[in-house]
Amino acid sequence: MMADGLDRLRFDNRFLAELPGDPDTGPRRREVRGALWSRVAPTPVAAPRVLAVSAEMLADLGLDATDAASPRFAEVFGGNALLPGMDPFATNYGGHQFGHWAGQLGDGRAISLGEAVTTTGERRELQLKGAGPTPYSRTADGRAVLRSSIREFLCSEAMHHLGVPTTRALSLVATGDEVIRDMFYDGRPQAEPGAVVCRVAPSFLRFGHFELPAARGEHDLLRRLVDFTIARDFPHLRGEGENLHADWFHEICTRTARLMAEWMRVGFVHGVMNTDNLSILGLTIDYGPYGWIDAYDPDWTPNTTDAGGKRYRFGWQPAIARWNLMRLAQALAPLFGAVEPLQAGIDAFGTAYTAAERDNTARKLGLAECRDEDVALIRDLHALMHAAEIDMTLWFRGLMDLNLDAPAPAEDSFYDPALRATHAEAIDAWLRRYTDRLRDDPLPADLRRERMRLANPRFILRNYLAQQAIDRAEAGDPGGVTELLDVMRRPYDDQPGREAFAARRPDWARNRAGCSMLSCSS
Incomplete structure (x- = not known):
């Protein structure tokens, strides 16, 4: 196959080179002792197709949009082909699940393609989630559905742009295969479109x-x-x-x-x-x-x-x-x-x-420092927000533009008008405490506002937004994924014309599947 930008990736696979591995290979389910990893190849898929990529992660790896658009990219990051130097493996680990020791768990549907080393010497382990069975899959099939893959892809990048330490995501690839899942655990499994996410991190080692x-x-x-x-x-x-x-x-x-x-x-x-x-x-x-x-x-x-x-x-x-x-x-x-x-x-x-x-x-309240009295101030705010059903993101963002002489809350942060009225007096009392505190703080107004802007996001990946992107993708249009990813690239900016992405959760999403609570099914 003709060389392209993907051939610039270099792998040292240090984890495999320096630590003991499983003498057996392949995806046969087994107890693996005395070893930290098992060699296993991704299971090929029917028709890999790139739905979305992270431009930032492409650049981090020394790749570009031309590389991502190549058929070879889809083959590699869909699990159908390997680049020179890749040596796929799944790792062996255990864990406490919901407070109880579960014994051997391991990478049940994640297969690391290899450890790439960038030109600056930084390590990037490339891992496919949903790439097929491994020795640690137990009774599962090692695959992932499109809905969970979209959520992982989007949130990995959204968290990074929020400034939260996170693993990253390079690509989202549709497999062309169907995966059977019982989403609600109600005994009615259904066929869903499959997908593979390429996750990226210096290391995927866990407790x-x-x-x-x-x-x-x-x-x-x-x-x-x-x-x-x-x-x-x-x-x-x-x-x-x-x-x-x-x-x-x-x-x-x-x-x-x-x-x-x-x-x-x-x-x-x-x-x-x-x-x-x-x-x-x-x-x-x-x-x-x-x-x-x-x-x-x-x-x-x-x-x-x-x-x-x-x-x-x-x-x-x-x-x-x-x-x-x-x-x-x-x-x-x-x-x-x-x-x-x-x-x-x-x-x-x-x-x-x-x-x-x-x-x-x-930072969230726009203060030069947190005094002991401020711990009580935000604790009381949290209790009030809980009682009055106040949207956390919209409330703190609204405090940025509070008029100290006539403080009033951001009205779009309230979900229930009746609760808003019930707690109006307590809300006004808290705002008076807060404005009194601001008057006693040395930060100038412009610095206070900027400090708050960088601590209080305008855009977060609300579940209903992700579900809307999933609905579009399952109908054949991945544009919602790339649009939402682009919004989440600048979560602290106002982004005129994209106000709908900053709105509070609509009433229709309160109890809809995927918009509030979710199952572990993927």
């Missing part, structure tokens, strides 16, 4: 990668993985032995804390914070039944599977992250002679999260 060898007593393997991860992904850390491992765990804890604060800042709810869904690099990973807070509700979860216990609800995300870090600490304990270094990391999580939350408070 669960370290939990599995620890749970099996494979402590030498655990140590090898830890030392490899530090050398490859945390090269700035120095030292040796326990001190180095302690510094590494400390950084994982602080990165995770900052990630949680970012989720809370923009109103993102992950939905499935199992330990196998938390990145060792502090990135948002695995976009399944995620959601965005519309009317502020700390008890809301987008995951139908979690509707009863609400373990992964919005307000609990920092606490769950800490719980998951404690499970990681338990897994790493065989490498330490005492628990104090690990406890220090857990304590660092709390300190880092508190600092990040105070910074978020100052």
Whole structure:
């Protein structure tokens, strides 16, 4: 085949070169012991067709739109062909799911094509999600449907442009095949169009990668993985032995804390914070039944599977992250002679999260700094927003242009006029407290407004917007995906003419499938 820009990609596949792998190959389901990965090739699809690409990720890899438009691009990132240097594999990990140890899990529908190294020396692991069965698929088919693939593609890039640490997405490819899924778990499976997303990250290592060898007593393997991860992904850390491992765990804890604060800042709810869904690099990973807070509700979860216990609800995300870090600490304990270094990391999580939350408070309210009194100010606001069903994004964005002499809330942030009237007095009282605080703050008005603009997005990937793009794509028009992606590239700008993308959730979307809660089905 004629050479093109894709041939500029170079792979070193360090994970495979330096860590033990499964002697068996292929997708046969099996328990894999003493190994961190298994070689397995993507299963070819009928008619790969590129539906959307991220221009930013193309450029990051040294590619351009011409490369993405080539038939070869669709073949490679649909799973039908490999580039020179690619060596596909799936990784072996375990995890705690909904609070319970689940044993071996692994990449059940994700196959990494290889680890590319850019011209600047940065590492980019290219991973196909929905590329077919692997040894870790258990009873699943390893495929993904178009609706979940669109959601993952869009949210990966939207989160990046919001400034939230995240894995990225290069491409969305329709497969031409159908996938059978029981979306509502009601015993009525249906055929849906299939798709493959190419995810990109420096590493897809999760907490669960370290939990599995620890749970099996494979402590030498655990140590090898830890030392490899530090050398490859945390090269700035120095030292040796326990001190180095302690510094590494400390950084994982602080990165995770900052990630949680970012989720809370923009109103993102992950939905499935199992330990196998938390990145060792502090990135948002695995976009399944995620959601965005519309009317502020700390008890809301987008995951139908979690509707009863609400373990992964919005307000609990920092606490769950800490719980998951404690499970990681338990897994790493065989490498330490005492628990104090690990406890220090857990304590660092709390300190880092508190600092990040105070910074978020100052930025979202337009203050030079967060005083102790401001913690109570935003806590009372959150309680009021919950009681009055106030849209989180629209309320904070509206505060940017508040008239200090006659403060009034953004009327488009209210979902229920009756609740608006019921809480009118409390809302006015809070606004008076806030304007009094602003008058006592040293920030000039123009700097305050810009500080708030950069902390409070105008556009978020509301579930109903994603569902509208999915509906169009399933009808044969992927234009809604590219249009929505373009809006989410500039989430903090007003973008005249695109006001409809910033509107609060319409009433018709309150309980419609895909527009509020979602299942794990993909």
